[in-house]
Amino acid sequence: MNAVVIPTYNEAKNASALVKRIHSEVPGIVIIVVDDNSPDNTGEIVRRLGIPQLHVLVRKDARGYGTAVRDGMLKALELGAEVIATMDSDFSHDPAALASVIDGTARADVAIGSRYVNGVRILNWPMKRLLLSIFANVYVRTILGLPAHDCTSGFRAYRAELLKAMNLKTIRSNGYSFLVEMLWRARNRRARLKEVPIIFEERREGKSKMGGAVIRESIFMPWKLRLARR
Numbered sequence: 001m002n003a004v005v006i007p008t009y010n011e012a013k014n015a016s017a018l019v020k021r022i023h024s025e026v027p028g029i030v031i032i033v034v035d036d037n038s039p040d041n042t043g044e045i046v047r048r049l050g051i052p053q054l055h056v057l058v059r060k061d062a063r064g065y066g067t068a069v070r071d072g073m074l075k076a077l078e079l080g081a082e083v084i085a086t087m088d089s090d091f092s093h094d095p096a097a098l099a100s101v102i103d104g105t106a107r108a109d110v111a112i113g114s115r116y117v118n119g120v121r122i123l124n125w126p127m128k129r130l131l132l133s134i135f136a137n138v139y140v141r142t143i144l145g146l147p148a149h150d151c152t153s154g155f156r157a158y159r160a161e162l163l164k165a166m167n168l169k170t171i172r173s174n175g176y177s178f179l180v181e182m183l184w185r186a187r188n189r190r191a192r193l194k195e196v197p198i199i200f201e202e203r204r205e206g207k208s209k210m211g212g213a214v215i216r217e218s219i220f221m222p223w224k225l226r227l228a229r230r
């Protein structure tokens with residue numbers, strides 16, 4: 001059995017539509033939505049869809065992309081999933097590509113849905129945003145020597161054995177640097193990595209959650225990880 005973990009914060013419109021699409025697109029997959037008690041009631045609205053194999057975790061005292069994904073992964077492991085995928089709830093990650101990202105783990109421990117193999121595959125992003133993302137990737141690759149073109153993509157699939165070996169409870173990142181920390185830990189365990197080309201699209205509805213604290217963490221975390229290793 002495979003699972004997909006979807007973190008949500010104020011994504012009521014996007015998340016309901018996405019969960020329905022995944023349910024029809026990837027039959028049999030367990031869908032785990034982790035909502036941080038969104039003021040727009042995302043968690044409850046998704047739960048009311050009443051879709052089979054759907055689990056909605058609503059976290060009342062915690063917030064953050066990284067710990068939300070981590071908690072969803074722990075739930076997936078508890079349910080006995082063999083491959084655990086992660087994706088955003090805002091349609092930037094196409095549900096039609098989920099199966100191919102999962103298939104990427106056939107000969108790898110981590111598959112990354114990558115925006116930066118064979119050129120740049122991003123639709124409708126402002127130039128500033130694109131340059132920031134490219135810079136962020138060069139930054140973490142230079143500091144940590146990670147062997148992927150897209151180290152900050154949240155569209156991924158992991159083999160359960162790798163996640164079990166990674167000691168998820170001790171992850172230090174709460175924002176998007178969670179993605180970098182996961183790759184760093186995977187590489188330090190000599191995990192096999194594969195990049196699957198995807199097309200990334202600007203979010204459909206709603207607002208970005210990228211803020212100052214998340215950006216600060218992304219600047220400092222690669223150095224913390226590198227220094228901690230010595």
Ligand SMILES: Nc1nc2c(ncn2[C@@H]2O[C@H](COP(=O)(O)OP(=O)(O)OP(=O)(O)O)[C@@H](O)[C@H]2O)c(=O)[nH]1
Pocket residue numbers: 006007008009010011034035036063064065068087088089090092203207208209210
């Ligand atoms: N549970 C939870 N989910 C979050 C949190 N912050 C972001 N997310 C979700 O994580 C995914 C990625 O966040 P986005 O806000 O789309 O980040 P982004 O793609 O860099 O920014 P946009 O360009 O605005 O889409 C989305 O599904 C969000 O709803 C959070 O604090 N808690």
Ligand SMILES: [Mg+2]
Pocket residue numbers: 088090092203
């Ligand atoms: Mg987004």
